[in-house]
Every structure is written in structure tokens, then in C-alpha cells.
Amino acid sequence: MTDAGGPLDPRELRAWMAFLAAGHLIDHEIERQLKREADLSHPEFEVLVRLRMAEGNRLRMSHLAREAMVSKSRLTYQVTQLERAGLVKRTGCESDRRSVWAELTPEGIERLDRVRPGHRQLVRETLIEVLSPEEIDLLGDALTRVADRLRAR
Amino acid sequence: MTDAGGPLDPRELRAWMAFLAAGHLIDHEIERQLKREADLSHPEFEVLVRLRMAEGNRLRMSHLAREAMVSKSRLTYQVTQLERAGLVKRTGCESDRRSVWAELTPEGIERLDRVRPGHRQLVRETLIEVLSPEEIDLLGDALTRVADRLRAR
């Protein structure tokens, strides 16, 4: 049994540091690309993507917050900004009057579709093309497990 | 040749989404643990760790910023906060009077040593223990390559 609070062994440490570093660095590149090509922040982009994936290009705020992994108040802010920019609109929900739909506008769809090729290209360059197909599969398996565990906590 | 701006194939997408999600979720847990046990934010903790790894528990601001992957102005802010909390102190550098040393105080060392076991434990629980040793090695290799590429850009 390893010492639970003791140092990680070198290989564990290497994996952990690489995970942290790769996360920061990729995020930084993405932030730049989105800003440059569509004047969007990464969180804003995530919101648009989740909405695009949803039925009718809309989701309730609370669902959207879970999907995009942001806090309620942060989402309120983001959606307000996106609404101001004309990319999203809010609609009251008739069946549950506490809820609010956030829905992509046509301009929102257009903006997203415009920036996505560049985004995908960047994800390819920074992550996908640096890995072998086997590594991609294994990384997908491993990190899906990690994420699922955390969501179930 | 795959369409550079087209959708990722399902396995690539899975890897990418898992990478994003795992990053967010782990970061969130870490943020909570550090806050709870030592009243530190993750960026603050990173700063302390980098200093602890350095010769004499000190680094120049610009070096520290690179190590911790934060902007200059962000680091200025973080170090000011840490200084206010008595965990770090600034010292002018005689050999280059533009430079500033950020150095861990004894209390900084103490605070870091106090929170690190819990931090390591959390890294183990959320990442290490969820992976097989082979996965850890492969993840380390793969993401080190990813990070190195980005640093070399």
C-alpha cells in the first residue's frame, strides 16, 4: 500500500504534470483562436456548442450549466453576454415557470459554424495529430472513466 | 487525408471531450480541497509548488510566470496576495535590478507542506487510482509530447 499523502512516484508525477500542463497550454491556444476568429471566449464557445448539440438548439439554464460545467451564476453572466451579442435568446418555459430556455439564434448558429472549422483544426494540431490512434483510444477510455467517477461523486 | 476543419471522428471526439471534462472536474475538486484545507486557490498553490521546487525556494518573477503558466500581470497579483498572507516575500535582485525574487517564507513552506498530503491524496483518488500503471505511463508519454509541442510553438 502506497503512502496516501506521500509524493507521487516519478511516473505518476510525470503523468499528472503533463496532464496539467497540456490542459493549460491547449486551453490557452483555444482561447486565442476563438477570440481571433469569432470574438468568443472558451466558456462562451462551450455554451454555444452545447446548445447546438441539443434538441431544437435550446436547453434549460440548469441543464446547460451542468453540461458546460459552469456555475449557475457564471452561466447567467455568459448567457447575458451572448444574448447581448445576439447569439442566444432567453425564453420562459411554460411547463415550469421557474425554468428558462436558452436558445441559439440564427446568428448564434452562424457564428458557431463559422468558428468551428478553425477550432477543430486546432484540436487536431494540438492534440489529435500528436497522438497515435491507439493513444487516442486509450486516452479516451481512461479519461472518460476519470470524468465519470468524478461526476458520480 | 482527413478534412482539416470537419468533425472529429467519434473516437477523437470522445478523447477530446473526456480530456476537457476531466480537466474541469479535477480542477474543481482541487480548488475545493486547497480552499478547505489551506485557504489557497489553485493558482496560488501552483506558485508555492514551483518555488518549493526551486533552488533556495525562490525564483525570479518572469521564470516563475513561465513555470506556473500564468501571465505576468496575473503573477504580480498572485504574489502580492501571497505576500500579504505572509507566505512569500519579494526581494530585489542585485545582479539585475529589473528582476525580483519571489521567495517562500518559512510560513509559506509550512503552509505548503501542510496542504500537500491532502492534495496528493486527491490527485491519487481522482486520477492515479482510476488508471492502470500502463495507462499512467502512456498518458504521461502522450501528454508530455503534447505539452512540449505547444511550448515549442
Add this chain to the structure above:
DNA sequence: AAGGTTCAGTTCAAATATGAACTAACTCTA
């Protein structure tokens, strides 16, 4: 149907982050 609880979303003030502009110090070259 009253009372208690939970849930969806917003608001507010305080903390933190961003990026451009700035100061001061170093380096190099002619």
C-alpha cells in the same frame, strides 16, 4: 390547502483575471 422543503434562476459585492500601456533597467551597436 397550509407549512416546509427543494429547485431554477438572478442579483450583488467582493475577488480575481486580462491585456495594453507604462517605467526602469539591461544590451547591443555604431
Add this chain to the structure above:
DNA sequence: TAGAGTTAGTTCATATTTGAACTGAACCTT
């Protein structure tokens, strides 16, 4: 050694994030 260019770090104004408190609506339970 003057002047141009570079580097280290800070400052400032603005933008974003955080978390706790709040409002209103739905859901129990009796």
C-alpha cells in the same frame, strides 16, 4: 557613449468569476 531595441515587472481600467443571499415557483406531507 548615445540611441535603439529588448526585457522585467507593475499599474490601470475593464471584464469575468465566485459564492452567498435572495425571489418565485414547484413539490411534498399532512
